[in-house]
Amino acid sequence: MKLFTLALCLAVCVSAFGQKQKANPNKQSVIQSVDKHQSELINLSDQIWAFAETALNEHKSAKLLADYAEAQGFKVTRGVAGMPTAFIAEYGSGKPVIGIMGEYDALPGISQKAQPTRDPLLAGGGGHGCGHNLFGAGSLGAAVAVKELMQAGKIKGTLRFYGTPAEEAVGGKIYMAREGLFNDLDVCLDWHPDTEIAASTQSSQAMVDFIVEFKGKAAHAAGDPWNGRSAVDGLEAFTDGVNMLREHVRPSVRMHYAIVAGGDVPNVVPEYAKIWMWVRDSKRSGVEDVFARVKEIAQGAAIIAGVESKLTIQTGDYELLVNRKGAEALQKNLEILGPITYTPEEITFAKKIQEVQGGTQTGLDGTIHALKETAENPPGGSTDVGDISWIVPEITLVATTAPANTAWHGWSVVACGGMSIGHKGMAHAAKSLGMTMIDLFENEQLRKDIRAEFEQRRGGHVYKAYIPDGPPPIPAMK
Numbered sequence: 001m002k003l004f005t006l007a008l009c010l011a012v013c014v015s016a017f018g019q020k021q022k023a024n025p026n027k028q029s030v031i032q033s034v035d036k037h038q039s040e041l042i043n044l045s046d047q048i049w050a051f052a053e054t055a056l057n058e059h060k061s062a063k064l065l066a067d068y069a070e071a072q073g074f075k076v077t078r079g080v081a082g083m084p085t086a087f088i089a090e091y092g093s094g095k096p097v098i099g100i101m102g103e104y105d106a107l108p109g110i111s112q113k114a115q116p117t118r119d120p121l122l123a124g125g126g127g128h129g130c131g132h133n134l135f136g137a138g139s140l141g142a143a144v145a146v147k148e149l150m151q152a153g154k155i156k157g158t159l160r161f162y163g164t165p166a167e168e169a170v171g172g173k174i175y176m177a178r179e180g181l182f183n184d185l186d187v188c189l190d191w192h193p194d195t196e197i198a199a200s201t202q203s204s205q206a207m208v209d210f211i212v213e214f215k216g217k218a219a220h221a222a223g224d225p226w227n228g229r230s231a232v233d234g235l236e237a238f239t240d241g242v243n244m245l246r247e248h249v250r251p252s253v254r255m256h257y258a259i260v261a262g263g264d265v266p267n268v269v270p271e272y273a274k275i276w277m278w279v280r281d282s283k284r285s286g287v288e289d290v291f292a293r294v295k296e297i298a299q300g301a302a303i304i305a306g307v308e309s310k311l312t313i314q315t316g317d318y319e320l321l322v323n324r325k326g327a328e329a330l331q332k333n334l335e336i337l338g339p340i341t342y343t344p345e346e347i348t349f350a351k352k353i354q355e356v357q358g359g360t361q362t363g364l365d366g367t368i369h370a371l372k373e374t375a376e377n378p379p380g381g382s383t384d385v386g387d388i389s390w391i392v393p394e395i396t397l398v399a400t401t402a403p404a405n406t407a408w409h410g411w412s413v414v415a416c417g418g419m420s421i422g423h424k425g426m427a428h429a430a431k432s433l434g435m436t437m438i439d440l441f442e443n444e445q446l447r448k449d450i451r452a453e454f455e456q457r458r459g460g461h462v463y464k465a466y467i468p469d470g471p472p473p474i475p476a477m478k
């Protein structure tokens, strides 16, 4: 009894003086587990980094993670939601059900060696310029650590790892969401590689991704142009209309397009043209307002050019619904865990990249950032994690895997993700997410508070995936 009182007093005294809090025994086990499996996790991440498979082509990457989960005792279901590279790994049974997501798709064209100057590993090949190799392996590392505690009988419930493909294009999570695969979760977690460590309280942009096709009538451009109807005229009238619209949208709106087909030769009136476009705004409702105008512009452009137009939605993301209660729980664990420390070689590596890219040479930021207020308009960028956050409360971590002042979705992020800077961020993420999962399994009141905030923010909105009917657009096997 005396000992207990002394221990209690010590704990209270330490926290009263603001000193570092200690992890409870289950959280200590999580930290030890990630350390124990560190070389395996690095191996998984490095292999996925080298595969550098793009959206829905992640066959080797998904297999690697799914096989590892299976070897660790998870029940693995492969090829979910019609995507061969999507899978779910589950352990345990009953309530609560806690999920964690992992990604593993790369970006085309930014292949890079793990070195601080530009040099592709494979000319023209893909690269992990968003660090998803670390994202997948790190989340699975957290899941394995928590699973070991379940196996030892220290935690009860169901643990689920979601292998989510094609974040950079298509939006694999949206197809998984449409199948209802997240519906029975109490809370879901994810993280993203970044230039700082923080429990994220920021949203992301909502967006819609669509194409507009114009169909006219070919004719000799000099001989009988009066018999022709130019699809390119339709496309040009469309972009004119969109660019006039820019003046009359809110500053938070972003519209960008690429002309995919615009005729072949000048001396034939083009019969086909195609444009690929995204509309983004801070909220889904804002996207829908602008998108309604853009649809009318497509119809008007077709009338102007005397051609037909067809608009097809490809995909779309919701904005991320922030959950502050969840972020606060994660923040406490980040503070227990403390910062990432770097070797002089790692700092030199980061500064070299910053020098090459013309950024300020600040090195690496391994500190734990304080919880921020949620900005009214999120920074630029969208994610299919946004969709999940409208189905289940979502807790999002960002962790340092690259230096600031360099181009994201660029070769510098690829370089750091294939060496110790990225590995350290991944291990740190696995630990803090695993520790937060312990809180979620152990603390019913925390789950209730997170759910109450989620319901209040969601305000009765019924989730509807922004994708066309039918199966996901699986590319032909290479």
Ligand SMILES: [Zn+2]
Residues within 6 Å of the ligand: 130, 131, 132, 167, 192
């Ligand atoms: Zn990403």
